[in-house]
Amino acid sequence: MRGLALAGKGDHPAAVRALRESLALRRANYPAGHWAIGSSESVLGAELLATNSRTEGLQLLQAGCRIVTKALGPEHPMAKKATDRLVAGGGTRAACE
Numbered sequence: 001m002r003g004l005a006l007a008g009k010g011d012h013p014a015a016v017r018a019l020r021e022s023l024a025l026r027r028a029n030y031p032a033g034h035w036a037i038g039s040s041e042s043v044l045g046a047e048l049l050a051t052n053s054r055t056e057g058l059q060l061l062q063a064g065c066r067i068v069t070k071a072l073g074p075e076h077p078m079a080k081k082a083t084d085r086l087v088a089g090g091g092t093r094a095a096c097e
Helices: 002-008 012-029 035-050 054-072 077-088
Strands: none
Touching (some): 002 012, 035 054, 035 077
16 A cells, blocks of 8 residues: 555655545445445544544544454454554544444
8 A cells, every 4th residue: 555655654644645545446446334445444544643633533543443343353353453553543442343
Protein backbone atom coordinates (compact mmCIF):
# COMPACT_ATOMS: atom_id res chain seq x y z
CA MET A 1 0.00 0.00 0.00
CA ARG A 2 1.37 3.34 -1.07
CA GLY A 3 -0.13 5.07 1.96
CA LEU A 4 1.70 2.80 4.37
CA ALA A 5 4.99 3.40 2.56
CA LEU A 6 4.49 7.16 2.78
CA ALA A 7 3.61 6.90 6.47
CA GLY A 8 6.75 4.87 7.06
CA LYS A 9 8.77 7.67 5.49
CA GLY A 10 7.09 10.17 7.81
CA ASP A 11 5.13 11.94 5.07
CA HIS A 12 1.85 11.87 6.96
CA PRO A 13 -0.14 14.35 4.82
CA ALA A 14 0.68 12.38 1.64
CA ALA A 15 -0.05 9.13 3.45
CA VAL A 16 -3.50 10.36 4.48
CA ARG A 17 -4.27 11.38 0.89
CA ALA A 18 -3.17 8.02 -0.48
CA LEU A 19 -5.08 6.10 2.19
CA ARG A 20 -8.24 8.13 1.51
CA GLU A 21 -7.92 7.27 -2.19
CA SER A 22 -7.48 3.60 -1.36
CA LEU A 23 -10.53 3.62 0.90
CA ALA A 24 -12.63 5.35 -1.76
CA LEU A 25 -11.64 2.71 -4.33
CA ARG A 26 -12.49 -0.11 -1.99
CA ARG A 27 -15.84 1.41 -1.09
CA ALA A 28 -16.61 1.76 -4.81
CA ASN A 29 -15.63 -1.81 -5.65
CA TYR A 30 -16.59 -3.95 -2.67
CA PRO A 31 -19.92 -4.45 -0.93
CA ALA A 32 -20.53 -2.71 2.39
CA GLY A 33 -19.13 -4.76 5.24
CA HIS A 34 -16.28 -6.25 3.21
CA TRP A 35 -13.16 -6.85 5.29
CA ALA A 36 -11.01 -4.86 2.81
CA ILE A 37 -13.06 -1.72 3.50
CA GLY A 38 -12.68 -2.25 7.24
CA SER A 39 -8.96 -2.77 6.88
CA SER A 40 -8.58 0.48 4.95
CA GLU A 41 -10.67 2.35 7.51
CA SER A 42 -8.51 1.00 10.30
CA VAL A 43 -5.22 1.93 8.62
CA LEU A 44 -6.49 5.40 7.67
CA GLY A 45 -7.81 5.92 11.20
CA ALA A 46 -4.42 5.15 12.70
CA GLU A 47 -2.71 7.52 10.29
CA LEU A 48 -5.22 10.28 11.06
CA LEU A 49 -4.34 9.93 14.73
CA ALA A 50 -0.71 10.49 13.77
CA THR A 51 -1.76 13.80 12.17
CA ASN A 52 -3.78 14.86 15.24
CA SER A 53 -7.18 14.26 13.60
CA ARG A 54 -8.31 12.41 16.69
CA THR A 55 -12.09 12.42 16.27
CA GLU A 56 -12.16 11.19 12.67
CA GLY A 57 -9.27 8.82 13.33
CA LEU A 58 -10.97 7.13 16.27
CA GLN A 59 -14.27 6.87 14.37
CA LEU A 60 -12.54 5.12 11.47
CA LEU A 61 -10.56 2.86 13.79
CA GLN A 62 -13.77 1.74 15.49
CA ALA A 63 -15.72 1.27 12.26
CA GLY A 64 -12.86 -0.59 10.62
CA CYS A 65 -12.34 -2.84 13.60
CA ARG A 66 -16.04 -3.73 13.71
CA ILE A 67 -16.13 -4.57 10.00
CA VAL A 68 -12.97 -6.69 10.00
CA THR A 69 -13.98 -8.52 13.17
CA LYS A 70 -17.48 -9.24 11.88
CA ALA A 71 -16.26 -10.34 8.44
CA LEU A 72 -13.29 -12.47 9.49
CA GLY A 73 -13.91 -13.33 13.15
CA PRO A 74 -12.17 -11.99 16.24
CA GLU A 75 -9.33 -14.54 16.11
CA HIS A 76 -8.26 -13.70 12.56
CA PRO A 77 -4.84 -11.96 12.41
CA MET A 78 -6.29 -8.97 10.54
CA ALA A 79 -9.03 -8.56 13.16
CA LYS A 80 -6.43 -8.72 15.91
CA LYS A 81 -4.32 -6.09 14.10
CA ALA A 82 -7.35 -3.79 13.73
CA THR A 83 -8.14 -4.27 17.43
CA ASP A 84 -4.55 -3.48 18.39
CA ARG A 85 -4.66 -0.27 16.30
CA LEU A 86 -7.88 0.78 18.01
CA VAL A 87 -6.52 0.13 21.50
CA ALA A 88 -3.26 1.92 20.67
CA GLY A 89 -5.36 4.88 19.53
CA GLY A 90 -7.22 5.06 22.82
CA GLY A 91 -10.26 2.93 22.00
CA THR A 92 -11.43 -0.21 23.71
CA ARG A 93 -11.55 -3.81 22.54
CA ALA A 94 -15.29 -3.81 23.22
CA ALA A 95 -15.73 -1.18 20.48
CA CYS A 96 -14.85 -3.87 17.90
CA GLU A 97 -17.92 -5.92 18.74
